[in-house]
Amino acid sequence: MQTLTFFFLSLFLASSAHAENLRGRFLLVDGISIEQLIPVATEAAYECEAPSTPAQIVFSKILRPLDFDPTPFFQSSIRNQVTIRRSGQVEEGQSNGGFQASLLDRRPEIVRRAEATDVSLNMTLSLCAYGSLLDFVEAEYTLAGQIGNFRVDHHKTVGPGTESGLSISYTGRNWTSHDGGQFLQIPLFQHRTPNSIGIINLRLSIPDLPFQQIDGDAELLLDINTSHTFSNMIVVDAMDAKQ
Amino acid sequence: MRLHSLIGWPTLRLIAASFLMVIWGGAAYAYDFDFSYRQNRDVAVSLQPVTNAPSDQTCPEHAGLVQISTKIDLAEIGTITIEPNLPEILRAGRIDYGSGSYIDQNAAMDIEIDLLGCVFRQNFLPLNGQFTISGDYDVGRIADEAAVFVSNDNRRSSPKVDYQTHWSGLVHGFAPGEAVRIPGLLQDQIMGTLTLDLSRLDAPLTSDDRPVQLAMFSRLRLRFIVVSD
Structure with a gap:
């Protein structure tokens, strides 16, 4: 009897994770990469005031979990619902009066984390560029992918306002002179590429982002916090960008 | 006759260490x-x-x-935090501003x-x-x-x-x-x-x-x- 009670309790705890909001953070993996500033054709969806011309930065990053347990994301709606009577008799397929059992992954945490996520962030920054002097127009991003049996597909367009969870700042390091030459290059203390035109700091935080169960209608909430610094920004012309 | 045979290695090391302390103390005392x-x-x-x-x-x-x-x-x-920059040996005797850092x-x-x-x-x-x-x-x-x-x-x-x-x-x-x-x-x-x-x-x-x-x-x-x- 005692054993049975303990068993029931532990299962109750496991399944209660289903109901509560899951808190966690996502860390954006920062590989060494060169982000390209691509001038876009004049038929772009937006116009820039002279002397600036439209330019976009396109990037894609894979998100990795930093400190959350992905176990609840492996819940499946296909479960064997069993009822265990005190006599020890097992009745299958009855939901009332019984309890649900779900399969828990018992492999090491680190292995599960690595296999648990396939979420990526794709972002396009639409800008107006005058040399390395950039003005922000809008950011469009998609956060999509899968963790276990849960899927997310979050799409948003953000303007210069203060309402969104997307914080972006920029420091131009390269000012152009009257004759088109270099006016002044400000020392870049953390630079990797000497001809980098500037630094973009980006921070995205989305509280309670819902992940939908693929084979059911459950929903799990996850806090997304990710930040990234672009310090290797170079300008490529449209010809190179097409290749 | 060599010096170490006269006064021994441990004493020589002590003297060398004392010299280093004096040099280091002097450098650290460049500001107050x-x-x-x-x-x-x-x-x-x-x-x-x-x-x-x-x-x-x-x-x-x-x-x-x-x-x-x-x-x-x-x-x-x-806030501004002030710490007297004194060699340890002098710091013990300073009581007017306290011996460690403090917020002014x-x-x-x-x-x-x-x-x-x-x-x-x-x-x-x-x-x-x-x-x-x-x-x-x-x-x-x-x-x-x-x-x-x-x-x-x-x-x-x-x-x-x-x-x-x-x-x-x-x-x-x-x-x-x-x-x-x-x-x-x-x-x-x-x-x-x-x-x-x-x-x-x-x-x-x-x-x-x-x-x-x-x-x-x-x-x-x-x-x-x-x-x-």
Whole structure:
């Protein structure tokens, strides 16, 4: 009897994770990469005031979990619902009066984390560029992918306002002179590429982002916090960008 | 006859160590007080157009010459920690200012900023300027100690000025997880942030009852919210 009670309790705890909001953070993996500033054709969806011309930065990053347990994301709606009577008799397929059992992954945490996520962030920054002097127009991003049996597909367009969870700042390091030459290059203390035109700091935080169960209608909430610094920004012309 | 056979290795090592202590102690005594400033409140500065521009100051085409000219009460927006810089052996005997670091609650301190730069829409390029520190502390006074800034100066000891254009989202303040809150200022008005790093600045401390002593700012980093005029 005692054993049975303990068993029931532990299962109750496991399944209660289903109901509560899951808190966690996502860390954006920062590989060494060169982000390209691509001038876009004049038929772009937006116009820039002279002397600036439209330019976009396109990037894609894979998100990795930093400190959350992905176990609840492996819940499946296909479960064997069993009822265990005190006599020890097992009745299958009855939901009332019984309890649900779900399969828990018992492999090491680190292995599960690595296999648990396939979420990526794709972002396009639409800008107006005058040399390395950039003005922000809008950011469009998609956060999509899968963790276990849960899927997310979050799409948003953000303007210069203060309402969104997307914080972006920029420091131009390269000012152009009257004759088109270099006016002044400000020392870049953390630079990797000497001809980098500037630094973009980006921070995205989305509280309670819902992940939908693929084979059911459950929903799990996850806090997304990710930040990234672009310090290797170079300008490529449209010809190179097409290749 | 060799020296070590006369007085032995342990004694020789002790003598060598004593010499090192004296040399090290002398170097550490180059200044008398270590000042460390920590900002804990936000303050705004504005970019003003320069009407009578000096002839040697030019900006790139389409950019305009602007200045930041203001005086900020640093005691109001942060705290100053003072630590007597004494060799351990002397520190034990000092009881007048305490033997360790302490926050000077009564300190008065301000900075005068005169910064010239170019502006293109939200982008700001600091060209050159001067920052003047004045203060009245428990341990003495600092009168108009100036640090000169030139944009392409790369030396470690010179002041660093860094401007970040704000594009989107909230600008975070000093309290963790909180947005900048300055009375009368809306987040939408924020153009960017300006960071000044005057760390390693040293200044003479004068007082009525003591000879001139030297203060060294091991940490003097300031951040201002930039708004256009």
